[in-house]
Amino acid sequence: HLLPITNTLSPLYMMTFKLPTTPVSFRRHSVAVVMMSLVLMGFSSIPAGWAFSLSTTTKTDTNSQRARHVVSPLSMISSLPTNINKVGIASDDFLKEYFHSDIDDFNVPPSLSILRRSLAQLCSGSDIRGQFVPTPASAKGARSMSALAHAMGQTTLPPLTPFSAHCLGYAFATMVLEQREQVTGGHRSNINSKNDDDETITICIGRDPREHGVVLADAFARGAAEVPNVKVVYTGIATTPALFEFCRSSLCDGGVMVTASHLPGDRNGFKFFSKHAGGGFNKAQIHQMIGIAQEHSQVWFDRGALPSTSGTNGVFCSEVVNWMPIYEEKLQQALWKQVNSNENVDHTLPLEGLKIVLNAGNGSGGFFRQVLEDLGANVDGSLHTTPDSSFPNGIPNPEYDEMIQETVSACEDAHADLGILLDTDADRCGMVAPRTYQRLENGTIRPTGYEPLNRNRLIALMGVIYSQQSPGCAIVTDSVTSTGLSKFLEQDLGLKHVRFLRGYANVISKAQTLNEQHLMNAEVAIETSGHCAVKENGFLDDGTFTAVKVLGLLAQERRKASHEESTSSSPVPPKSLLDLISSLQELDEVMEFRLEVLDGGLESMIGLFDFVALEIDALCEVQKGWKVDHDNLEGIRVETDPDGGFFLLRKSLHDPVMCLQVEANSRESAKQSVIDPLLGLFQSQPRIAQTLDLSALELYSLGKN
Numbered sequence: 001h002l003l004p005i006t007n008t009l010s011p012l013y014m015m016t017f018k019l020p021t022t023p024v025s026f027r028r029h030s031v032a033v034v035m036m037s038l039v040l041m042g043f044s045s046i047p048a049g050w051a052f053s054l055s056t057t058t059k060t061d062t063n064s065q066r067a068r069h070v071v072s073p074l075s076m077i078s079s080l081p082t083n084i085n086k087v088g089i090a091s092d093d094f095l096k097e098y099f100h101s102d103i104d105d106f107n108v109p110p111s112l113s114i115l116r117r118s119l120a121q122l123c124s125g126s127d128i129r130g131q132f133v134p135t136p137a138s139a140k141g142a143r144s145m146s147a148l149a150h151a152m153g154q155t156t157l158p159p160l161t162p163f164s165a166h167c168l169g170y171a172f173a174t175m176v177l178e179q180r181e182q183v184t185g186g187h188r189s190n191i192n193s194k195n196d197d198d199e200t201i202t203i204c205i206g207r208d209p210r211e212h213g214v215v216l217a218d219a220f221a222r223g224a225a226e227v228p229n230v231k232v233v234y235t236g237i238a239t240t241p242a243l244f245e246f247c248r249s250s251l252c253d254g255g256v257m258v259t260a261s262h263l264p265g266d267r268n269g270f271k272f273f274s275k276h277a278g279g280g281f282n283k284a285q286i287h288q289m290i291g292i293a294q295e296h297s298q299v300w301f302d303r304g305a306l307p308s309t310s311g312t313n314g315v316f317c318s319e320v321v322n323w324m325p326i327y328e329e330k331l332q333q334a335l336w337k338q339v340n341s342n343e344n345v346d347h348t349l350p351l352e353g354l355k356i357v358l359n360a361g362n363g364s365g366g367f368f369r370q371v372l373e374d375l376g377a378n379v380d381g382s383l384h385t386t387p388d389s390s391f392p393n394g395i396p397n398p399e400y401d402e403m404i405q406e407t408v409s410a411c412e413d414a415h416a417d418l419g420i421l422l423d424t425d426a427d428r429c430g431m432v433a434p435r436t437y438q439r440l441e442n443g444t445i446r447p448t449g450y451e452p453l454n455r456n457r458l459i460a461l462m463g464v465i466y467s468q469q470s471p472g473c474a475i476v477t478d479s480v481t482s483t484g485l486s487k488f489l490e491q492d493l494g495l496k497h498v499r500f501l502r503g504y505a506n507v508i509s510k511a512q513t514l515n516e517q518h519l520m521n522a523e524v525a526i527e528t529s530g531h532c533a534v535k536e537n538g539f540l541d542d543g544t545f546t547a548v549k550v551l552g553l554l555a556q557e558r559r560k561a562s563h564e565e566s567t568s569s570s571p572v573p574p575k576s577l578l579d580l581i582s583s584l585q586e587l588d589e590v591m592e593f594r595l596e597v598l599d600g601g602l603e604s605m606i607g608l609f610d611f612v613a614l615e616i617d618a619l620c621e622v623q624k625g626w627k628v629d630h631d632n633l634e635g636i637r638v639e640t641d642p643d644g645g646f647f648l649l650r651k652s653l654h655d656p657v658m659c660l661q662v663e664a665n666s667r668e669s670a671k672q673s674v675i676d677p678l679l680g681l682f683q684s685q686p687r688i689a690q691t692l693d694l695s696a697l698e699l700y701s702l703g704k705n
Contacts, residue, residue, distance in 0.1 A: 110149065112298065115145070115152075115163070118159050119294050122269075123283070125506075127286070128271075129263065131155050131158065131159055132266055133159040134161070134162070134215070139151075144304070144306045145301055148163060162307075163219070165217075169226075170227060170296045171292035172224060172272060173201075173203055173226075175274075175288065177201055200230070203256065204247075205220060205234050205315070206234075206235045209424075210265065211312070211389040213258045213259070215311065215312060216258050216270075218309055218316050221234065223307070233252065235321050239364045239365060240425040240426065241543075244279060247274065255274075259425040261424050262399075263395070265391060279538065280541075282505065282509065324367055328370070332375060334548050335351075335375055338548060338549060339552050339556060349376025353376070354376070354551075355377070355378045355379075356378070357383065357410045358379060359422070360382075360396065361395070362390075363423065364424060365396075366387060381411070381414025383407065393406070398423055398428060398543075399454065404421065404430065404452050412450060416434075418433055419431060419433070422547075427504075428529060428532075431454060432450050432453060435451055436573070453577060455528040459526050460581040462534075462546070463475055463493050463524075471494065473521045474524075476511040476522050476524065478502045478527040479499060479502050480648055482586070482646075483639075488583060498510065498514065498520070500634075504525075534549070557580075587645065587663045588665060589665065589669065591661075591662045591663075591670065593659070593662070593696045597692060605658065611687060612682075616638065616649065616681070625640055635649050641669065645674075647663075649661075671700070675700055679694065682694055682697075
């Protein structure tokens with residue numbers, strides 16, 4: 001149908017159209033060619049039949065929020081005018097109508113639309129995270145893409161598939177290669193030569209013990225290897241900080257950790273590092289990578305088949321490497337430095353005489369036991385240091401009460417000086433410490449009264465360390481830290497406290513910005529969750545390095561006690577780490593409520609949150625004792641008590657949940673000053689009551705939880 005029309009065009013009006021490869025889109029673009037050809041040929045008006053079609057088949061695309069039009073190519077051809085000698089100019093209105101029509105690149109087949117959209121949904125700040133969805137057995141031959149898309153469509157959470165991992169691997173390798181060339185000023189003229197060592201980059205992949213981590217690592221590696229001049233190596237079970245260290249030590253150009261951290265066992269994800277981009281990927285780089293991955297998914301969709309995989313049998317790579325000993329040595333050197341700061345180097349083992357319990361939760365952090373033992377610590381009471389994909393004791397999370405209590409019991413049995421808890425990929429930690437040391441009748445000194453050393457306490461202890469190491473520096477924290485912590489850091493230690501947003505990437509970025517702009521000397525970026533990054537370690541988020549700093553302080557305090565004992569006639573009990581933060585004001589009632597959206601949708605939660613926050617803001621005008629904290633930068637924070645009581649309502653970073661943090665002097669105070677007023681507000685608003693699960697607040701108000 002096109003040839004008779006396009007042949008009549010004057011050369012002056014010849015145009016080139018890029019047609020898509022999918023049949024449906026090809027037909028639609030063919031219509032575009034017909035219409036634009038006629039416009040350029042000079043028809044001054046559109047036949048009535050066409051105008052009727054355009055005006056009566058308008059529909060709305062919910063993604064682009066604009067009108068779309070569907071036109072029948074055959075009806076247009078049949079109504080072509082015969083007087084083609086008439087010449088005119090197309091009106092602006094008509095051209096505007098064309099460029100806002102249904103004839104564009106948004107109209108892709110449903111399977112491809114799901115594949116592309118799901119990639120975008122995997123973005124979680126500076127990470128990739130989703131629910132693992134295996135490639136269905138029915139995904140073979142011509143049905144491969146549609147079967148995969150159907151399986152992905154059954155999940156309520158963003159699906160992470162081997163195909164997604166493959167496309168992300170291709171995108172990451174592409175970006176690291178380009179970053180290397182930007183830094184070195186290289187050119188990609190020889191990019192198709194895989195044997196050119198000068199052009200080759202190395203990408204290292206590690207994973208946590210999750211079983212489907214093997215499948216995702218394999219798919220990611222295969223995608224990365226599609227990019228010319230990319231070598232992929234596999235290091236097996238590793239930690240997230242180790243992958244960063246491998247890049248920093250020039251062992252590789254890019255590092256990828258397959259992990260979902262503390263999230264449930266059906267989740268997984270990726271964390272990314274680049275030697276040439278200064279460390280971990282930021283949110284903007286994640287979006288850029290997703291865009292490249294989406295384009296690559298189109299390539300495979302056009303092929304009509306899924307990429308090859310190794311299943312659970314292994315990981316495709318050029319070489320299997322064991323670089324963890326290099327990282328272990330870095331940690332040992334850091335501890336030597338911490339213990340011997342401002343002193344002559346003491347070559348005795350720095351942890352000799354200390355009993356340490358390590359609880360790695362069967363995650364990737366079990367290697368740290370050997371590090372501690374090599375430095376002289378007694379680690380006989382340690383727990384779950386062997387990686388196990390089934391996580392028989394639950395997914396390791398230093399904030400979980402079960403993991404904390406298990407560590408407390410182990411410390412009591414071992415008479416430990418410190419307990420260390422690591423999460424799955426060891427980039428986060430918590431601790432358990434004795435409240436005091438007692439001297440027994442036989443003269444020996446034994447620790448007793450173990451308590452958690454986490455959240456505000458851990459931040460306060462890091463403040464103690466850096467008040468000695470870098471007086472007057474700044475500590476950047478997330479938004480849920482207590483009022484008492486601010487007073488301790490600023491008034492007791494003389495530091496600056498910057499309360500910022502939730503999310504480890506956010507606090508790290510804020511600390512780096514403060515330093516780059518010479519506004520403050522930010523030494524520490526730390527969350528109450530146990531994510532901690534320090535300037536001296538390149539702001540690498542590292543639970544084991546945090547433990548090294550605390551162990552260094554513990555060893556220094558033990559040396560002081562030994563010196564005092566040498567000048568005393570009787571044994572001198574050493575100070576507990578908790579003694580060093582004894583002036584930290586802590587409220588008795590600290591609770592976090594997770595208020596789920598009833599339909600399980602992230603969009604529902606996001607849409608509702610702003611409404612809820614505005615209602616709370618309005619209630620502050622009349623509710624006695626309530627005052628909005630206008631310095632707060634996340635969610636809405638309300639001061640409820642002059643002694644430091646407050647509540648903070650914010651959106652969850654990963655789930656369709658609103659998180660309510662409450663701190664008060666007592667349970668009764670929390671009920672009367674926070675929970676009951678909030679319940680009254682929420683229950684009086686149908687939009688809130690019908691969308692948000694309020695059962696946790698209702699049970700608390702009734703004294704049942």
